[in-house]
Amino acid sequence: MAILGATGAVGTELLELLASRNFPLAELKLLASERSAGKRLNFRGESLLVEPVSDRAFDKVDIVLASAGGSTSKTWAGVAVDKGAVVIDNSSAFRMNPDVPLVVPEVNPQAAAKHKGIIANPNCTTILMSVAVWPLHQVQPIKRIVAATYQSASGAGAKAMEEVKIQTSAILQGQEPVAEVLPYPLAFNLFPHNSPLTDSGYCEEELKMVNETRKIFGNQDIRITATCVRVPVLRAHSEAINLEFDTPFSPDAAREILSQAPGVKLVENWQTNYFPMPMEASGKDEVLVGRIRQDISHPCGLELWLCGDQIRKGAALNAVQIAELLVEKNLMRPLSVVNG
Amino acid sequence: MAILGATGAVGTELLELLASRNFPLAELKLLASERSAGKRLNFRGESLLVEPVSDRAFDKVDIVLASAGGSTSKTWAGVAVDKGAVVIDNSSAFRMNPDVPLVVPEVNPQAAAKHKGIIANPNCTTILMSVAVWPLHQVQPIKRIVAATYQSASGAGAKAMEEVKIQTSAILQGQEPVAEVLPYPLAFNLFPHNSPLTDSGYCEEELKMVNETRKIFGNQDIRITATCVRVPVLRAHSEAINLEFDTPFSPDAAREILSQAPGVKLVENWQTNYFPMPMEASGKDEVLVGRIRQDISHPCGLELWLCGDQIRKGAALNAVQIAELLVEKNLMRPLSVVNG
Numbered sequence: 215m216a217i218l219g220a221t222g223a224v225g226t227e228l229l230e231l232l233a234s235r236n237f238p239l240a241e242l243k244l245l246a247s248e249r250s251a252g253k254r255l256n257f258r259g260e261s262l263l264v265e266p267v268s269d270r271a272f273d274k275v276d277i278v279l280a281s282a283g284g285s286t287s288k289t290w291a292g293v294a295v296d297k298g299a300v301v302i303d304n305s306s307a308f309r310m311n312p313d314v315p316l317v318v319p320e321v322n323p324q325a326a327a328k329h330k331g332i333i334a335n336p337n338c339t340t341i342l343m344s345v346a347v348w349p350l351h352q353v354q355p356i357k358r359i360v361a362a363t364y365q366s367a368s369g370a371g372a373k374a375m376e377e378v379k380i381q382t383s384a385i386l387q388g389q390e391p392v393a394e395v396l397p398y399p400l401a402f403n404l405f406p407h408n409s410p411l412t413d414s415g416y417c418e419e420e421l422k423m424v425n426e427t428r429k430i431f432g433n434q435d436i437r438i439t440a441t442c443v444r445v446p447v448l449r450a451h452s453e454a455i456n457l458e459f460d461t462p463f464s465p466d467a468a469r470e471i472l473s474q475a476p477g478v479k480l481v482e483n484w485q486t487n488y489f490p491m492p493m494e495a496s497g498k499d500e501v502l503v504g505r506i507r508q509d510i511s512h513p514c515g516l517e518l519w520l521c522g523d524q525i526r527k528g529a530a531l532n533a534v535q536i537a538e539l540l541v542e543k544n545l546m547r548p549l550s551v552v553n554g
Numbered sequence: 555m556a557i558l559g560a561t562g563a564v565g566t567e568l569l570e571l572l573a574s575r576n577f578p579l580a581e582l583k584l585l586a587s588e589r590s591a592g593k594r595l596n597f598r599g600e601s602l603l604v605e606p607v608s609d610r611a612f613d614k615v616d617i618v619l620a621s622a623g624g625s626t627s628k629t630w631a632g633v634a635v636d637k638g639a640v641v642i643d644n645s646s647a648f649r650m651n652p653d654v655p656l657v658v659p660e661v662n663p664q665a666a667a668k669h670k671g672i673i674a675n676p677n678c679t680t681i682l683m684s685v686a687v688w689p690l691h692q693v694q695p696i697k698r699i700v701a702a703t704y705q706s707a708s709g710a711g712a713k714a715m716e717e718v719k720i721q722t723s724a725i726l727q728g729q730e731p732v733a734e735v736l737p738y739p740l741a742f743n744l745f746p747h748n749s750p751l752t753d754s755g756y757c758e759e760e761l762k763m764v765n766e767t768r769k770i771f772g773n774q775d776i777r778i779t780a781t782c783v784r785v786p787v788l789r790a791h792s793e794a795i796n797l798e799f800d801t802p803f804s805p806d807a808a809r810e811i812l813s814q815a816p817g818v819k820l821v822e823n824w825q826t827n828y829f830p831m832p833m834e835a836s837g838k839d840e841v842l843v844g845r846i847r848q849d850i851s852h853p854c855g856l857e858l859w860l861c862g863d864q865i866r867k868g869a870a871l872n873a874v875q876i877a878e879l880l881v882e883k884n885l886m887r888p889l890s891v892v893n894g
Contacts, residue, residue: 358851362702362794364744364783383726386719397826402788403833404704406845406859411824415805415847415857424850437851441794441859443704446786448742454702454781456796465755484751486737493743505746507755510764511698511777517755519746519781 215537216275216299218290219282220244220264221253223372224304227530228279233258235534238541245271246282272297276546279533280304295331298547300540302333302533306418309334309426316429319535320477321348325432326539331547333536336430337422338528339363339442339451344430345501345527346520347457349475350468351431357458357514361423361440364452365407366492369524370396375448382446400446407442417442450492451524456509457516465506468516472503477527480504495521499531555877556615556639558630559622560584560604561593563712564644567870568619573598575874578881585611586622612637616886619873620644635671638887640880642673642873646758649674649766656769659875660817661688665772666879671887673876676770677762678868679703679782679791684770685841685867686860687797689815690808691771697798697854701763701780704792705747706832709864710736715788722786740786747782757782790832791864796849797856805846808856812843817867820844835861839871 215232219225225246232239244255244264251266265271267286272278272294280287280294281304291301291308308314315325316334321344326333336344347356367374373395381391381401391399397408409418416424420440428434445452457463473480479500481490490502501522509515522528540546555572559565565586572579584595584604591606605611607626612618612634620627620634621644631641631648648654655665656674661684666673676684687696707718713735721731721741731739737748749758756764760780768774785792797803813820819840821830830842841862849855862868880886 360700360796360851362781364704364785379726382722386723386726398828398831399833402786403831404785404787404792405831406827406829408827411827414850415824415845416850417827439796439849439851439855439857441702441796441845441857443792443794445704445744446742447744452744452783454783456700456779456781484755487746487748487751487757488738489746491738491743491745493739505755505781509779510754510756511700511779515779517779517781 215239215241215277215279216243216245216272218245218267218278218280218286220255221246221250222281223368223525224281224529227525228281228534229255229257231530231534237534237537243271243275269293272299275299277302277537277540279537281529281533291332300329300331300333300547302335302536304335304529304533306337306422308332309336310429316426317536318344318430318532319539320345321430322432323539326536327543327545329545335529335533335536336426337419338369338524339365339419339453340423340426340430341528341532342451342501342520342522342524343423343453343455344427345477346472346503346518347455348431349471349478350457350463353471354459354461354463356436357460358437360456361438362454363440363442364445364447365442366445366447366449366451366524367400368449369451370408378446378448396444400444402446404443404445407444447492449523449525450495450521451528452490452492452519452521455518455520457518458512459514459516462514463516465508465516468506477501478503482506489519490521492521495523497526498523499527501527555579555581555617555619556583556585556612558585558607558618558620559626560595561586561590562621563708563865564621564869567865568621568874569595569597571870571874577874577877583611583615609633612639615639617642617877617880619877621869631672640669640671640673640887642675642876644675644869644873646677646762648672649676650769656766657876658684658770658872659879660685661770662772663879666876667883667885669885675869675873675876676766677759678709678864679705679759679793680763680766680770681868681872682791682841682860682862682864683763683793683795684767685817686812686843686858687795688771689811689818690797690803693811694799694801694803696776697800698777700796701778702794703780703782704785704787705782706785706787706789706791706864707740708789709791710748718786718788736784740784742786744783744785747784787832789863789865790835790861791868792830792832792859792861795858795860797858798852799854799856802854803856805848805856808846817841818843822846829859830861832861835863837866838863839867841867
């Protein structure tokens with residue numbers, strides 16, 4: 215196995231997960247850009263050298279976990295696939311490609327079997343929402359989703375997290391916050407998601423929630439709208455989700471279903487007003503779901519609230535789960551073909 | 555005129571607004587609880603003594619701006635009315651009372667004329683949303699609203715703002731944040747609004763948005779659902795609003811209407827991804843509105859995003875505007891009746 219982008223926030227999390235989940239590994243290669251190569255990272259008590267990515271780096275590699283951004287994936291995924299590897303790509307480069315399965319293991323594990331060398335890991339907000347609403351969709355098809363997100367700085371990378379801390383410290387000392395990584399100061403502030411805007415008026419992050427959810431669910435009929443917002447939280451995303459069904463969906467039934475759903479943890483204490491919070495979702499595998507209630511504006515509506523660690527389940531964990539699926543279902547490619 | 559609750563966050567803002575708007579005042583009495591009485595506050599260059607609230611304190615007072623909480627309003631509003639004053643009450647105590655007009659001057663100024671001594675100032679998130687969507691509702695009735703809010707610490711008072719700063723500072727120094735004013739740490743975190751939960755699963759803050767909006771709009775048919783969330787912003791609330799009409803509402807038409815609407819400032823730069831932010835709404839009179847777009851999940855849907863200073867337009871400014879309306883339309887009560 216190789217990790218491409220080993221030194222990034224998701225790369226660090228991948229290493230931790232491969233170790234803690236005892237992923238069966240013959241060898242682990244850490245790959246990064248020239249700039250980050252030469253660093254050493256700990257893995258299961260060993261110090262591993264980060265190598266610069268190159269054609270040769272993918273020799274005899276069965277699985278590549280790529281998390282170095284879209285352009286790196288576009289450059290190297292084909293090379294890795296040509297050498298016989300399966301690339302599990304965390305970027306948006308291949309997600310909407312009809313030849314590339316887009317997989318959330320709790321939702322559509324069967325899609326992974328159809329891969330032609332690349333499997334895409336969905337967008338973080340999309341993964342979190344999918345895990346939470348898919349079990350309900352199985353019981354009664356969702357007709358429409360109106361989502362509003364509360365996305366942490368970590369979604370924009372480790373540098374954005376650092377910037378928010380520096381800005382916060384400046385404001386507490388009565389100084390002006392400086393924004394360099396993110397477009398505007400995020401400390402004690404918030405703003406609509408900073409991904410590029412499209413002609414529809416939606417930003418790319420919002421359209422990912424729309425289009426990727428439909429692809430993952432294998433259902434082009436679900437109508438989805440979203441407003442994505444960056445908030446001054448360091449880690450873990452939150453989402454207010456309004457669901458519309460064809461017939462009423464009882465909150466108690468939804469609660470019962472979600473309390474047993476894979477990857478979901480029901481967090482609700484109505485007495486103490488205790489529901490999912492990013493503080494508690496950080497570092498957790500599960501998507502925390504709560505505040506399930508009958509939508510008082512629609513007889514067939516259901517409201518819910520979720521928080522999830524978007525570096526973990528929203529990125530690294532989902533990728534490792536896909537890799538586990540490949541091993542378990544024997545979906546790897548015959549390396550001999552290309553090494554011959 | 556008297557301000558009841560002069561030393562609080564809204565009280566301070568009321569003083570500032572009465573001065574900056576040159577409100578016609580014969581006398582201004584500052585009233586507060588025994589605990590806060592004795593303090594001195596500056597007003598138009600004068601140092602005014604804060605008096606303890608009492609029966610006699612309302613003698614010869616024409617207007618009372620009350621912002622000392624529901625129980626104080628319940629105790630003193632009747633006394634002030636008996637003495638001939640009009641009470642503009644910022645608490646939730648009388649808002650849903652059918653004998654009490656609930657007024658947003660940009661929306662239903664005519665309702666103020668029907669007062670019987672008390673006029674209620676609506677909830678902050680409700681005022682902000684009302685100002686922004688009423689001009690659209692005038693052109694085409696709104697059928698349904700799905701709202702998600704991003705509410706700042708100041709909504710929970712000055713102590714909550716201070717607590718968030720202390721928590722933030724603690725976290726930056728690697729210490730555990732302590733929550734005493736708010737139920738959970740808000741620094742770098744967020745949680746569903748901490749108002750009491752009702753049997754419906756909605757918290758009181760959410761139901762205020764539902765019920766107060768209907769009363770202000772004089773329309774019980776609008777269906778409204780909301781998810782209210784506290785975010786680690788010091789001041790100014792934000793709201794993601796999804797509107798549903800009976801027929802399509804073009805975003806350009808909405809933009810044109812809102813660019814001329816009273817109390818609204820259109821803030822949209824699609825090239826630079828620049829839209830309303832709490833940082834810029836703080837201290838401003840207007841509700842900033844932007845990201846107006848056709849809802850891609852519904853042919854008759856419209857999405858918009860707003861930020862507004864909930865201490866200013868969401869509380870103090872709205873109250874002062876109501877007082878201005880009373881003066882302008884001569885809606886004050888004859889003081890002689892009760893002073894005789």
